[in-house]
Amino acid sequence: MEPVLINGTGTDNVALWYYSNGRIRKKVYRNPSWIFVEGDGYDLDRLERDLEETRFHFGRSTGKTIFGEIEGLRIYSMPSSIGFLRQAVESVGLNRKFRIYNADLNPVLRYVSQRGLQFFRIDQYTDRDVEIPSVKIIPKVVAGRPVSVLLDDIPYSRLDRSFYVDAADAIKESTIIVYDNTMNSFTGIVEKIMDLGYDLSVHVKPGSTFQSYGRIHHKNTSLQIYGKISINADSFIYSEAGLDGLFQVSRISSLPLEIASSVTPGTAVSALEMSRAVRSGYLVTAYKDDHEGEKSPEELISTDRGGLVLDPEPGLYDDVYEIDFSSMYPSIIVRYNLSPETVMRSGTIAVPETPYFISTEKRGFLSAALEDLLETRLRYKAIKSKDPLYANRDVALKWLLLTSFGYTGYKNAKFGKIEVHEAITALGRWILSTAIRLAREMGFTVIHGIVDSLWIRGNGDISTLIERIKLATRIDIVVDGHYRWIAFLPSRKGIGSPNSYIGLRVDSTYKLRGISARRSDVPTFVKKMQVECLEILKDCMSSKDIVACFRDLYSIKARYMAEIRSYPREELLVKYRITRHPEEYVSGTMQKEIAMSLHRMGMEVNPGESVEVLVTGADLHTADIDGDGLADRRFYGKLIERAFECFEYMLSESAKISKKGEGLQLF
Amino acid sequence: MGRTTPTARQSIERIAESIEKMCSLMNSTDARIARDLVAKGRKRSAEISFSAIDPETGFILALLLEIEKEILSIRERT
Numbered sequence: 179m180e181p182v183l184i185n186g187t188g189t190d191n192v193a194l195w196y197y198s199n200g201r202i203r204k205k206v207y208r209n210p211s212w213i214f215v216e217g218d219g220y221d222l223d224r225l226e227r228d229l230e231e232t233r234f235h236f237g238r239s240t241g242k243t244i245f246g247e248i249e250g251l252r253i254y255s256m257p258s259s260i261g262f263l264r265q266a267v268e269s270v271g272l273n274r275k276f277r278i279y280n281a282d283l284n285p286v287l288r289y290v291s292q293r294g295l296q297f298f299r300i301d302q303y304t305d306r307d308v309e310i311p312s313v314k315i316i317p318k319v320v321a322g323r324p325v326s327v328l329l330d331d332i333p334y335s336r337l338d339r340s341f342y343v344d345a346a347d348a349i350k351e352s353t354i355i356v357y358d359n360t361m362n363s364f365t366g367i368v369e370k371i372m373d374l375g376y377d378l379s380v381h382v383k384p385g386s387t388f389q390s391y392g393r394i395h396h397k398n399t400s401l402q403i404y405g406k407i408s409i410n411a412d413s414f415i416y417s418e419a420g421l422d423g424l425f426q427v428s429r430i431s432s433l434p435l436e437i438a439s440s441v442t443p444g445t446a447v448s449a450l451e452m453s454r455a456v457r458s459g460y461l462v463t464a465y466k467d468d469h470e471g472e473k474s475p476e477e478l479i480s481t482d483r484g485g486l487v488l489d490p491e492p493g494l495y496d497d498v499y500e501i502d503f504s505s506m507y508p509s510i511i512v513r514y515n516l517s518p519e520t521v522m523r524s525g526t527i528a529v530p531e532t533p534y535f536i537s538t539e540k541r542g543f544l545s546a547a548l549e550d551l552l553e554t555r556l557r558y559k560a561i562k563s564k565d566p567l568y569a570n571r572d573v574a575l576k577w578l579l580l581t582s583f584g585y586t587g588y589k590n591a592k593f594g595k596i597e598v599h600e601a602i603t604a605l606g607r608w609i610l611s612t613a614i615r616l617a618r619e620m621g622f623t624v625i626h627g628i629v630d631s632l633w634i635r636g637n638g639d640i641s642t643l644i645e646r647i648k649l650a651t652r653i654d655i656v657v658d659g660h661y662r663w664i665a666f667l668p669s670r671k672g673i674g675s676p677n678s679y680i681g682l683r684v685d686s687t688y689k690l691r692g693i694s695a696r697r698s699d700v701p702t703f704v705k706k707m708q709v710e711c712l713e714i715l716k717d718c719m720s721s722k723d724i725v726a727c728f729r730d731l732y733s734i735k736a737r738y739m740a741e742i743r744s745y746p747r748e749e750l751l752v753k754y755r756i757t758r759h760p761e762e763y764v765s766g767t768m769q770k771e772i773a774m775s776l777h778r779m780g781m782e783v784n785p786g787e788s789v790e791v792l793v794t795g796a797d798l799h800t801a802d803i804d805g806d807g808l809a810d811r812r813f814y815g816k817l818i819e820r821a822f823e824c825f826e827y828m829l830s831e832s833a834k835i836s837k838k839g840e841g842l843q844l845f
Numbered sequence: 846m847g848r849t850t851p852t853a854r855q856s857i858e859r860i861a862e863s864i865e866k867m868c869s870l871m872n873s874t875d876a877r878i879a880r881d882l883v884a885k886g887r888k889r890s891a892e893i894s895f896s897a898i899d900p901e902t903g904f905i906l907a908l909l910l911e912i913e914k915e916i917l918s919i920r921e922r923t
C-alpha cells in the first residue's frame with residue numbers, strides 16, 4: 179500500500195506522518211519560508227537599508243496576486259520568526275506604507291501546498307480512506323460529574339481501575355483519539371490514567387466562551403496528546419460529519435486533521451482558498467484594505483439585501499413539489515465567475531438590480547477555487563444514499579460550501595469582497611424569481627419559496643419545468659420532494675411562517691421544520707407525542723383525510739397529559755443554556771437557579787454550556803438536577819399543549835377543506 | 846459581516862410596532878381593526894423586500910391590495 183499522508187506537525191521543522199500497513203512513519207523536513215512586502219520604491223529602499231542590519235536575507239522580486247503582478251521585496255525567514263518579522267516591517271512602514279503577503283499562513287499548510295502534497299489522498303472520489311486505529315471516549319456527565327463512559331461504544335458504568343486501564347490501553351494503541359470533554363470530564367480521565375503511572379504527554383488548551391449571532395457558546399477545554407491526533411467531539415465538523423467528514427476537510431483544505439477538527443467551516447474554506455493560492459503561486463495578503471466601494475444611498479438600499487424569502491399562506495396543500503437549487507450560492511460563484519477581481523463597475527455581464535458587472539476576461543480566483551469543492555460535493559450528493567461514508571463527505575462539503583458564501587462578506591476574509599457578496603444575493607433573488615415566473619408560465623402555482631427552494635403545485639410537467647429553469651438560470655435544480663400534503667403553519671403574528679411546516683412525502687417520509695420534534699430544548703417525551711401523532715397522519719392520502727384522525731390525535735394528547743409523571747426522568751429533562759456566571763444574573767430565571775444550585779454543589783458551569791434538568795416548579799424556578807424530584811405537571815402540560823397546536827391547526831384546516839373543497843390563497 | 850441597512854421585514858416590523866402603540870390608546874373595536882390592517886400589510890413583506898420599494902409605501906400598497914381583494918370578493922358574492 180502506498181504510504182498515505184495523514185498528519186503534519188511542527189513549524190521550522192515539519193514532521194509529516196505517513197501511514198502504511200498499520201504503521202506510522204514520521205519524516206522531518208526543514209521548512210524555510212519567506213514573506214513578500216509591497217510598497218513605494220522609496221519606502222522599500224529604506225526597508226532594505228534597515229534589513230541590511232539584520233540576519234534576514236532578502237531581495238527585490240515580482241509577485242502575483244489575484245489582481246495582477248506586483249513588485250516588492252521578498253524576505254526569507256523561518257516560520258517561527260515570521261510573526262516578529264512582520265511586526266518589524268509594519269513598524270518601519272508606520273503600519274500603513276507596506277502591504278505584507280504570505281505572513282500568516284499555517285506552516286504545515288504552506289509546506290504541503292507548495293510541494294503539491296495532500297492529506298488523505300485518494301485516487302478516485304469513491305475510494306475509502308485508510309483505516310487508522312482510533313478510539314472514542316465519551317463520558318456521560320450528570321450534574322457536572324461523569325457518571326459513565328462510552329469507550330468505543332462499550333458502556334462503562336463504573337469508573338474504576340479496570341476502566342482506566344482499558345482506556346489507557348486504547349489510547350496507547352490508537353493514533354486518533356476522539357474525546358468529549360464536557361465539564362472537563364475527559365481531562366479528569368486523563369489525569370487518573372497518568373496517576374496510574376501511564377506516561378501521557380498532554381497539552382491543555384483552555385476552553386472559551388464566545389458570542390455568535392447573539393447566542394452565548396462555550397468551547398470545551400481541548401487536550402492534545404503528544405504523538406496522537408486528538409479530536410474534540412464538540413468539533414463542529416466532527417459532530418456533523420464524523421471522522422469521514424474530517425478526513426475530507428483535511429484532504430481539500432490542506433489543514434492537518436487535528437487543526438481541521440478545531441476550526442469552523444469558514445476557516446476551513448479560508449484554508450482551502452489559501453492552499454489553492456499557494457499551489458497556484460498567488461500571494462496571500464496578511465490583511466485586507468480593499469474597503470467597500472462608494473455607493474449612493476439608493477444603491478446601498480438596493481444592493482444590501484439577502485435572499486428572497488416568501489411568506490406562505492398558512493394552510494394545507496395537496497400534491498406539492500419541492501424543487502431545490504443545488505448549492506445555489508456556491509454554484510452562482512462558480513457559474514457566474516464571481517471573485518473579488520471579476521466583480522467591478524463595468525464589464526461583460528450586468529448583475530441584476532446592482533451597479534455591478536462581471537468580467538469574463540479570465541477565470542476568477544474564487545470561482546476556480548470553489549469549483550472543485552462544488553463538483554466534488556455534487557458527486558457525493560448523488561451517491562450519498564449508497565454509503566454513510568459518502569453521506570458524511572457530502573455533509574462536510576455542504577457546510578464548507580454554505581459558509582463559502584458568507585465568507586465573501588466577512589471583512590477579514592482573504593478572498594472576500596462585499597460587492598461579491600451583494601452580487602451573489604442579487605443573482606440568487608433573480609434566479610428564484612425567474613424560477614417562479616417559469617413555474618407560473620407552465621401552469622404551476624407557487625405556494626412558498628425560501629432563497630433556493632420552491633414549493634409548487636399544479637398540472638404542469640415538472641421535468642420540463644426543471645429543464646427550463648436550468649437553461650434559464652445555469653444553476654442545477656432538482657425535485658427534492660413530492661408531498662402528498664404539506665401544512666404551512668401560521669406564526670404568532672397570524673401570517674405564514676417561512677420555516678414552519680409539516681410535509682408528508684409520497685414515499686411516506688416526513689419533512690419537518692420548526693416544530694417541537696426538531697428542537698433540541700424540548701423534552702423527549704413531548705417529541706415522542708408529536709412523533710406518535712405524525713405516525714397516525716401517515717395514513718392520510720390527502721389533506722382532507724386529516725380531520726378523520728381527530729379522535730386518535732386527541733386521545734394521544736390526553737394520554738400524554740395524564741401520564742406526565744410516569745415517564746422516565748431522562749425523557750422529561752429540559753435543556754437550559756447557561757448564559758452567565760451565577761452572580762451575574764439580575765432577574766430570577768430558571769437559568770439563574772440552575773447556575774446557583776450547581777455552584778452550591780461545588781460545580782461551575784461556564785456561560786454557553788447547557789444543563790439538563792427536571793423542572794419541578796416552573797413558577798418558582800425550581801428544578802431537580804440529579805435527584806428524583808416530581809415533574810411540574812403544569813409546566814409539562816403547557817409544553818404538550820404547545821406541541822399539539824400544529825395538529826389542532828391542521829385538523830381545523832382539514833375540516834374546512836372537507837366541507838368546502840379546496841380554496842387557494844396563493845402568491 | 847452584517848447588514849448596513851435594515852431589511853424590508855425589519856422596517857415593516859417597526860411600522861407594526863408604532864401602530865401597536867397607537868392601538869393601546871384606541872377602543873377595542875378600532876384596535877382590532879388596526880391590528881387586522883397590520884396583518885394585511887405584513888402579508889406582502891416578501892414582495893416589498895424583493896422590489897426594494899420604500900417599505901412604508903409598500904406597506905400601504907399591501908393594505909390597499911388586501912382591502913381591494915375583499916371588496917371584489919364581496920361584490921362577486923352580491
